[in-house]
C-alpha cells in the first residue's frame with residue numbers, strides 16, 4: 140500500500156462532520172462510500188465558507204507574513220523557519236493515526252504554533268467545531284488553544300475542555316474502521332432527509348416498520364420502547380396507553396395516546412381530530428417570508444415579504460421585494476406600510492402563516508431597527524394589549540389533528556393527495572431552493588435577474604396559496620365530521 144493510500148485510513152478532523160451527524164453515516168463513509176451529487180444549497184454554503192476563509196486570509200495578511208504550505212514537509216520547514224502564519228497547513232501523525240489540514244497555523248510568542256480555522260457558523264459551541272479544533276491540538280501536541288474565526292466576525296478558542304469529546308470521537312472512529320456490521324441507529328426526520336444515504340437507510344427503516352419513522356418518536360424514545368417490547372409502528376398502534384411505561388419524551392397518558400393514534404393514522408391513512416380547530420375570526424391574509432442567512436452581517440435579510448389577500452386568486456398575491464441587503468431597512472418599512480394599509484382596509488385582520496418563523500423574524504427586525512415602540516410593530520406582536528393578528532397555522536394543526544404524515548411541514552401536508560392536495564408550480568422549490576436562487580440573483584446580469592426573481596415570486600406565491608388551501612381544508616374538516624370520514628378522538 141502506498142503512503143497516500145495509507146493516509147486514507149488516518150482519522151481527519153473533517154470526519155467529525157459525519158460522525159456528529161450520525162454514527163452510521165461515518166461508518167458508511169468508510170465502508171460503503173458512494174458518490175453523491177452535492178445539492179445546490181450545500182454547495183452555496185461550501186462556497187460561502189471558502190469566501191469566509193479568503194476574507195480571513197486577507198485580514199491576517201494585513202498584519203502578518205503569511206506563507207502557503209504545499210506539503211507536509213513544507214509545513215514542517217515553514218514551522219522551523221518560524222513563519223508568522225502558515226496557510227493551508229498539512230499535519231500528520233501516523234502513531235496517533237491522525238491527519239489534518241488546518242486553515243492556518245499561527246506562531247505564538249513562545250515559538251509554538253496554534254491551529255486556526257475559519258468557519259461560517261456563528262455558534263462556537265457546535266460539537267463538530269470543538270472536535271475538529273481539538274484534533275488539530277492533538278496533531279500539534281502543545282498546550283496552546285486552537286482558534287476559530289466565526290462567521291459573525293468573532294473568534295473563539297478551545298483548550299483542554301474539548302479533550303474528552305476528541306477522545307470519544309477518535310476511539311469511536313477506530314472502532315468503526317474495523318466494525319463489519321453497520322451501527323444500529325434510529326431514523327431522524329430532520330437529519331435523514333438531508334443525508335446522502337437517505338434512500339439506502341429509508342428502505343431498511345421501512346422494511347423494519349421502525350418506530351422512529353413515526354412523527355414525535357425520538358431515537359431515545361424508540362430505544363426504550365424497544366426494550367419494553369414495542370419495536371414497530373404496528374405494535375405501537377395496537378397498544379393501550381396505560382400499558383406503555385414512561386420513557387424519555389413519552390410520559391403521561393395523553394402523550395402516549397397521541398403516539399398510538401399517530402401510529403394508527405400512518406397505518407390507516409386516516410385523519411384524527413383531537414379537538415375542534417379554532418380558527419380566528421376576521422379577514423384572513425396569508426403571509427410567508429423568504430430570507431437569506433448568508434448576508435454579509437449574517438443577520439437574515441428578508442428579500443421577500445409575500446402576502447395573499449382576498450379573494451385569494453393568484454393575482455391577489457402581494458409582496459415587498461428588495462434587491463439586496465443594502466435596501467433591507469426600506470423593505471422592512473414598506474412591509475409595515477403595507478400592513479398598516481391592510482389594517483385600514485379590512486378592519487379586522489388575521490395574518491396567517493405556517494410555523495413561528497414569521498413572528499420571530501418580525502420581532503428580530505423590530506429589534507434590529509429599534510422599532511419595538513412602533514405602533515404597527517406593537518399591533519403585530521400583540522404588545523398593545525390586543526391579541527396579535529399573527530396566527531400560526533402549524534400550531535393549530537399540531538394541536539388539533541393527527542395526520543398520516545412523517546412530518547408536519549407545510550409541503551408534506553399540502554402535497555398529500557388525500558389531505559390538501561395542492562401542488563407547487565415549481566416542483567423543486569423550497570426554502571433552501573429560494574435561498575440558492577436569491578444568491579444567484581445577486582450575481583446575475585439584468586436579464587437573468589428578472590427570470591430568477593419571477594421564479595422566486597412564483598414559489599412564494601404558491602406558498603401563500605398553499606396556506607390558503609390549508610385554511611379551506613381545515614374548515615371542511617368540521618363538515619366531514621358529520622359524515623364520519625374524520626375520526627374524532629377524545630385524547
Ligand code: SF4
Nearest residue numbers: 161164331334337340
Ligand atoms: S440516512 Fe439517517 S440513519 Fe442513514 S446514515 Fe444518514 S442520518 Fe444516518
